[in-house]
Amino acid sequence: MERSALLALIEQQLQSSQIRDYCPNGLQVEGKAEIRCIVAGVTASQALLDKAVELGADAVLVHHGYFWKNEEPQITGIKKRRLQTLLRHDINLLAYHLPLDVHPVLGNNAQLAQKLGLRQFSAVPGVSPVGVLMQGQLEQAVPAEVIARRLEQELGRAVLHNSVLNKPVRTLAWCTGGGQSYIDAAYQAGAELFVSGEVSEQTIHSSRELGIDFMAAGHHATERYGIAALAAFIEAQTGVRCHFVDIDNPA
Incomplete structure (x- = not known):
């Protein structure tokens, strides 16, 4: 063509x-x-x-x-x-x-939602561009370790998991690649777990002090x-x- x-x-x-x-x-x-x-x-x-x-x-x-x-x-x-x-x-x-990060069907975030087992999800309001930070709920709360193991199996790589809640989680937010700086927005949106590709030194402190679980599953892998x-x-x-x-x- x-x-x-x-x-x-x-x-x-x-x-x-x-x-x-x-x-x-x-x-x-x-x-x-x-x-x-x-x-x-x-x-x-x-x-x-x-x-x-x-x-x-x-x-x-x-x-x-x-x-x-x-x-x-x-x-x-x-x-x-x-x-x-x-x-x-x-x-x-x-x-x-960014156009490929945010597309509601073909995008990286939409594709990662499938790996997370989420059937319904939406863009977090107020975050630009629309769709760069997504949110969704599992059908029922599960231990975060179960989500980490699922990601490891789906993505074929180890997942860094900073666990702070020590209880089952249901509400998730995520941004693929180098999206770790969206952890504050994820927390404000009510997420119990935030998933990204990369982790920075300050991300772990934010996770601990905000009280939100965090997972880094790899920039390339996500x-x-x-x-x-x-x-x-x-x-x-x-x-x-x-x-x-x-x-x-x-x-």
Whole structure:
């Protein structure tokens, strides 16, 4: 399909032009106009680009692309090698950051809700962009350790659990990736447990002093599923072959 049609389809679904972000969303590096094969992954690392070349991809679709706010503008070192790979092989780079976090169906937060066993969930009001912090309730209260074990099984990695309530929990809030700073907003929303990807030193103190359980389940691990869902959506809508490639990352 034509690159322009693919971009229009994704824009229609994610509404990325309506969301202020730390990086450009959509086409970041221009390649060939006709797209027959897409490689999707969490981050546009060199390993993912090399896999795209191996698979003959015309486009790479990621959550974490390039050109972040306040990054050094020089095209040197790692950045030079990555861009050189894309340009040499005429491969498009498409990246969607916050729009892919907040989408109510395909988004990272919506996909993590499924891993948490939540059938109904909603955006926490007053937090921008809408959907970056989600909340929901389990059908019944369960020990937080049960949720931690479920996440470990679903995500395939160890979960850091800071337990403070020492009682079953039912009301959850979550933000995938580097969303640990939303712990205060999660507490204000009434959550008994807040789940994110990363943890900072101050997050544990906030958890203890606010009285809210906290889990860090991995930045990469919690953000694998949005980009995979978007790739599956594109393939179903267009018939363009989409390969999701999971480049292992313990962070």
